[in-house]
Amino acid sequence: xxxxxxxxxxxxxxxxxxxxxxxxxxxxxxxxxxxxxxxxxxxxxxxxxxxxxxxxxxxxxxxxxxxxxxxxxxxxxxxxxxxxxxxxxxxxxxxxxxxxxxxxxxxxxxxxxxxxxxxxxxxxxxxxxxxxxxxxxxxxxxxxxxxxxxxxxxxxxxxxxxxxxxxxxxxxxxxxxxxxxxxxxxxxxxxxxxxxxxxxxxxxxxxxxxxxxxxxxxxxxxxxxxxxxxxxxxxxxxxxxxxxxxxxxxxxxxxxxxxxxxxxxxxxxxxxxxxxxxxxxxxxxxxxxxxxxxxxxxxxxxxxxxxxxxxxxxxxxxxxxxxxxxxxxxxxxxxxxxxxxxxxxxxxxxxxxxxxxxxxxxxxxxxxxxx
Amino acid sequence: xxxxxxxxxxxxxxxxxxxxxxxxxxxxxxxxxxxxxxxxxxxxxxxxxxxxxxxxxxxxxxxxxxxxxxxxxxxxxxxxxxxxxxxxxxxxxxxxxxxxxxxxxxxxxxxxxxxxxxxxxxxxxxxxxxxxxxxxxxxxxxxxxxxxxxxxxxxxxxxxxxxxxxxxxxxxxxxxxxxxxxxxxxxxxxxxxxxxxxxxxxxxxxxxxxxxxxxxxxxxxxxxxxxxxxxxxxxxxxxxxxxxxxxxxxxxxxxxxxxxxxxxxxxxxxxxxxxxxxxxxxxxxxxxxxxxxxxxxxxxxxxxxxxxxxxxxxxxxxxxxxxx
Numbered sequence: 031x032x033x034x035x036x037x038x039x040x041x042x043x044x045x046x047x048x049x050x051x052x053x054x055x056x057x058x059x060x061x062x063x064x065x066x067x068x069x070x071x072x073x074x075x076x077x078x079x080x081x082x083x084x085x086x087x088x089x090x091x092x093x094x095x096x097x098x099x100x101x102x103x104x105x106x107x108x109x110x111x112x113x114x115x116x117x118x119x120x121x122x123x124x125x126x127x128x129x130x131x132x133x134x135x136x137x138x139x140x141x142x143x144x145x146x147x148x149x150x151x152x153x154x155x156x157x158x159x160x161x162x163x164x165x166x167x168x169x170x171x172x173x174x175x176x177x178x179x180x181x182x183x184x185x186x187x188x189x190x191x192x193x194x195x196x197x198x199x200x201x202x203x204x205x206x207x208x209x210x211x212x213x214x215x216x217x218x219x220x221x222x223x224x225x226x227x228x229x230x231x232x233x234x235x236x237x238x239x240x241x242x243x244x245x246x247x248x249x250x251x252x253x254x255x256x257x258x259x260x261x262x263x264x265x266x267x268x269x270x271x272x273x274x275x276x277x278x279x280x281x282x283x284x285x286x287x288x289x290x291x292x293x294x295x296x297x298x299x300x301x302x303x304x305x306x307x308x309x310x311x312x313x314x315x316x317x318x319x320x321x322x323x324x325x326x327x328x329x330x331x332x333x334x335x336x337x338x339x340x341x342x343x344x345x346x347x348x349x350x351x352x353x354x355x356x357x358x359x360x361x362x363x364x365x366x367x368x369x370x371x372x373x374x375x376x377x378x379x380x381x382x383x384x385x386x387x388x389x390x391x392x393x394x395x396x397x398x399x400x401x
Numbered sequence: 402x403x404x405x406x407x408x409x410x411x412x413x414x415x416x417x418x419x420x421x422x423x424x425x426x427x428x429x430x431x432x433x434x435x436x437x438x439x440x441x442x443x444x445x446x447x448x449x450x451x452x453x454x455x456x457x458x459x460x461x462x463x464x465x466x467x468x469x470x471x472x473x474x475x476x477x478x479x480x481x482x483x484x485x486x487x488x489x490x491x492x493x494x495x496x497x498x499x500x501x502x503x504x505x506x507x508x509x510x511x512x513x514x515x516x517x518x519x520x521x522x523x524x525x526x527x528x529x530x531x532x533x534x535x536x537x538x539x540x541x542x543x544x545x546x547x548x549x550x551x552x553x554x555x556x557x558x559x560x561x562x563x564x565x566x567x568x569x570x571x572x573x574x575x576x577x578x579x580x581x582x583x584x585x586x587x588x589x590x591x592x593x594x595x596x597x598x599x600x601x602x603x604x605x606x607x608x609x610x611x612x613x614x615x616x617x618x619x620x621x622x623x624x625x626x627x628x629x630x631x632x633x634x635x636x637x638x639x640x641x642x643x644x645x646x647x648x649x650x651x652x653x654x655x656x657x658x659x660x661x662x663x664x665x666x667x668x669x670x671x672x673x674x675x676x677x678x679x680x681x682x683x684x685x686x687x688x689x690x691x692x693x694x695x696x697x698x699x700x701x702x703x704x705x706x707x708x709x710x711x712x713x714x715x716x717x718x719x720x721x722x723x724x725x
Contacts, residue, residue, distance in 0.1 A: 085622055087618060087621060087622060090548055090549070112548075116624050116626070117624060118624070119621070119622055119623060119624035120622070120623035120624030120625070121624060124622065124623060125619075125622040125623075127615060127618070127619055127622075129615060132614065132615035132616060133615045133616055133618070133619040134616055134619070135616040135620070135634050135637075135638065136616075136638065137637045137638055138633065138634065138637070142633075143620075146620075146625055146629065146633075147623045147624070147625065150623070150624055150625055150626065150629075151624060195619065198619075198623055199623070201623075
């Protein structure tokens, strides 16, 4: 059984006098013990809100409605009372946030902040807690931990701050760790170090990790299973290799296609996904990605597309009525031919809103290159 | 003293709390060091600090070195003063500020009066700070961290505080002083009470702003108890604007204490010199010696100015909009 089973999770922000926002709209995913699962999507797709909802950290009673289930080890976290939830937080599930500077209290020394978790969940105090805190800092690769414990957050470098936060998160050997864009605020070399550290910690301790990020590069090196989120719904779920090899949802294809590539020709333009995450359709009326999609067909606007299990895939599911064809399949060849013929004639591809844009034509061949 | 409507007052306090919160978020601990640096570069702040230092030195040590006893009617004994006849001599070599209407040495009375003024100002401010901070911390912690129940408690507390804030402060102080009967303690309590709502509002706003910060979320995500979050995370980060306000309040406290004494609500025993009382006494003898009104007035103005200059400089140093 999965360690965490999130089922039909929804979060609705309904503030008086403001537009009701369905930030998370029926998200399903599972995490097994010791597994690293990625939750990927662009800003505003509901990644962070999902993690906050699972942790019970969304503000209560101020127009925030959380629905669905998040079953952790047999109990539904969403229905747990606040007191029990506080016991679970930090002990069984811990979280690492995006901005290490603001996530640490500026006027409290690092040592106090680490030992307070130890005191809360492991009943350690005094010399014992200090020793353990120093050990933890050492474990996450902070040199000279004794000295660092006495220092304030602003005296540490960005990478070291994130390490300290990770130390606090793993202090009680939680069974699951949620990392919400843990490397976004760090520069690239530090990013790699932090990811390496997370990978090591997860492998050593068997902790499950939910990795929330907008960076496919991050998940590529770390995650076993990847969930691609769009407008509050999972649009594609697959094992890492499979997702990168045979992405089926046009959004996933677009995300992969928009990554700058080292082997690209100099001066070549990046391939964006048209529009922005705001141009969405309510899921009830069809596929939310349809307004931006280069493979849009009539059927896209006929209600929420179902999650389809890919034939021959290994737990590969996508939510699309007109998925990107598999490389080498007959339909792929047919489409490529007709597209080529059309572009030779200077005609736009079907479903393309703005004629003359190069995006669809480029995105499709790129997917085929990858294979 | 600027007169603001209650609504404006509340707005101003909440804004100050927000500003300080915004700044401490981005700067962390170095905020104070940087603010201090900025205060030091501000000539007005230096002037204020120098004035205050002088004032405090005089108030603390002056009474040990006064040339005459402040209650000894030297002038009457040696026949130089006859206030009934309008004869109150001004400054001379022996008596630098002359005599008061009862033939006592004016300089000695000014010096001893400085101590009284400082005492009243500090005690009143501490009283307001203590009670106000307690209320504000309770309301702020309840609002920021204790869910729906907390919001209710906060509403109740804040409406009480707003009631205090809505009344013109001097009127309120006079009423309290009239109720308790004239004494030095009365003045301290009255002036203290009128500063309670300011501190309460400010600390509450500041704590609520801090309660939304990332480090509170992070601590919550680690299961840290709410009481601990309130006391050891939110509170220490929220005290900045309150301490600035305390400096500014000292200025108004001194002015208000003097006003109450002037109105006869202070120490009824005019033997103990107090600037407000001295000012009131001087009224009847303006023709004989206008200086008697001048000295205590200047004393009050200069000290209040000192606290205001320093306080405003501190506030500016904490204001992100005035970043230089």
